[in-house]
Amino acid sequence: MEHLDEIGTIDQEVMGDSSRRQYILKAIQEKRCIIQQNEHGIAGFLIFTNDFFDNSFISLVIVKPSDRRKGVATALLDYYVGMAATSKIFSSTNQSNTTMHKVFETAEFIKCGYIENLDEGDPEIIYVKINYAEA
Incomplete structure (x- = not known):
């Protein structure tokens, strides 16, 4: 909770508004938010769930523009x-x-599908990574 304001500020800087503040708050309360810090503070954050067809799902990755x-x-x-x-x-x-496609490729995620009609004319591309150490 101590990082909520800083995370919210980063998200607002990237999104242009604070519409996800409650979503971020809930993720922090439920311990589903991970932060990456550097010498200047929080450089980025990730929000995840564990309810995507009984699998883990990374729903949001945001990096502070100055740390990209x-x-x-x-x-x-x-x-x-x-x-x-x-x-x-x-x-x-x-x-x-x-940019995010390059990040997924660098992290060795594999394209595995897509969803139409979430954002008009811009399909959502689904990625997966199988952690063989856990399989």
Whole structure:
């Protein structure tokens, strides 16, 4: 809870509004939020669930704009994969989000499907990583 304001500020900087504040608050309360810190404070955060068809799902990865392209998102993904409750970890991003596609590829996630009609004209691409150490 001590990091809620800083996480909310980062999210607002990226999104342009504070519409996800309650979502972030709930994730923190339920211990489903992981932060990556550096010498300047929080560089990024990840929110996950464990209810995606009985598998782990990374629902949000946000990196502070000033800390992008420094491995923060990959570090968050790698950390979560190591602690995930299931051996299969899923996530997704819009087809248009080329930066996140590169992050998933770097973290060795594999494209495994897509969902149409969430965002008009921009399908959601689904990724999976199988943690063989847990399988």
